[in-house]
Amino acid sequence: TTPNIVLNVNGIEVIYNHVILVLKGVSLNVPEGKIAAVLGGNGAGKTTTLRAISNLLKAERGEVTKGSIELRGDRIENLTPADLVNRGVVQVMEGRHCFAHLTIEENLLTGSYTRTDKGEIAANLEKVYNYFPRLKTRRTSQAAYTSGGEQQMCAIGRALMTNPSVMLLDEPSMGLAPQIVEEVFEIVKDLNTKEKVTFLLAEQNTNMALRYADYGYIMESGRIVMDGAAADLRNNEDVKEFYLGMG
Numbered sequence: 001t002t003p004n005i006v007l008n009v010n011g012i013e014v015i016y017n018h019v020i021l022v023l024k025g026v027s028l029n030v031p032e033g034k035i036a037a038v039l040g041g042n043g044a045g046k047t048t049t050l051r052a053i054s055n056l057l058k059a060e061r062g063e064v065t066k067g068s069i070e071l072r073g074d075r076i077e078n079l080t081p082a083d084l085v086n087r088g089v090v091q092v093m094e095g096r097h098c099f100a101h102l103t104i105e106e107n108l109l110t111g112s113y114t115r116t117d118k119g120e121i122a123a124n125l126e127k128v129y130n131y132f133p134r135l136k137t138r139r140t141s142q143a144a145y146t147s148g149g150e151q152q153m154c155a156i157g158r159a160l161m162t163n164p165s166v167m168l169l170d171e172p173s174m175g176l177a178p179q180i181v182e183e184v185f186e187i188v189k190d191l192n193t194k195e196k197v198t199f200l201l202a203e204q205n206t207n208m209a210l211r212y213a214d215y216g217y218i219m220e221s222g223r224i225v226m227d228g229a230a231a232d233l234r235n236n237e238d239v240k241e242f243y244l245g246m247g
């Protein structure tokens with residue numbers, strides 16, 4: 001049986017500052033309950049693709065000028081990031097973006113701003129601590145004094161506080177030691193399996209991403225140049241030669 005498509009990106013073009021054409025017709029599908037990865041080098045357009053989906057382009061003076069984006073069959077290009085969170089789509093931005101002066105727990109609680117039910121918020125917090133035991137031990141530490149790995153976990157944990165069905169994860173491995181990257185990816189896999197969160201991640205670390213993803217899209221200069229099941233991409237000679245050394 002083929003799984004349902006949660007996100008369908010169809011031929012999108014993105015222009016920054018009215019003139020810089022960055023995405024030149026990108027199409028991809030994210031199947032329900034799977035982990036899909038957008039791969040490729042610096043500047044290929046991975047972040048822009050994620051921002052287009054979660055409607056975070058405006059702040060960067062970017063806009064989708066062609067194509068369509070659908071969430072379970074509904075067009076979403078005109079929804080705000082907050083609307084999308086309410087519909088279960090949340091983005092974890094590159095560079096982690098924790099509030100440096102807040103504690104880990106306060107950071108996590110900023111993810112529940114849309115909710116008022118105290119019991120539900122407490123249950124969500126417990127869920128996050130269950131997946132990220134490291135965050136529990138660091139709950140009263142100021143984010144600024146925690147490690148890069150803990151900050152990445154905090155950013156994912158905060159997104160998890162919104163009860164998402166789809167998480168867009170931008171470059172989770174960035175700046176982290178290999179062992180920590182592995183720890184983060186193991187948790188992503190866990191969330192995928194147990195919480196049924198569907199993931200679309202952007203990664204330069206092709207090797208690691210293809211070990212955990214079900215499906216991969218390789219981007220170059222604003223286009224998808226190759227796609228396939230992760231296992232097939234891992235064994236593909238071109239992928240091995242050009243991408244697997246990266247990250």
Ligand code: ATP
Nearest residue numbers: 016020022041042043044045046047048049060061
């Ligand atoms: P990275 O891993 O470095 O983030 P990426 O694959 O995510 O790379 P993007 O960040 O999407 O790539 O950038 C794609 C292209 O768009 C790059 O050439 C970049 O310089 C350009 N770009 C990104 N943001 C802007 C912006 N706000 N204004 C103008 N150009 C931009």
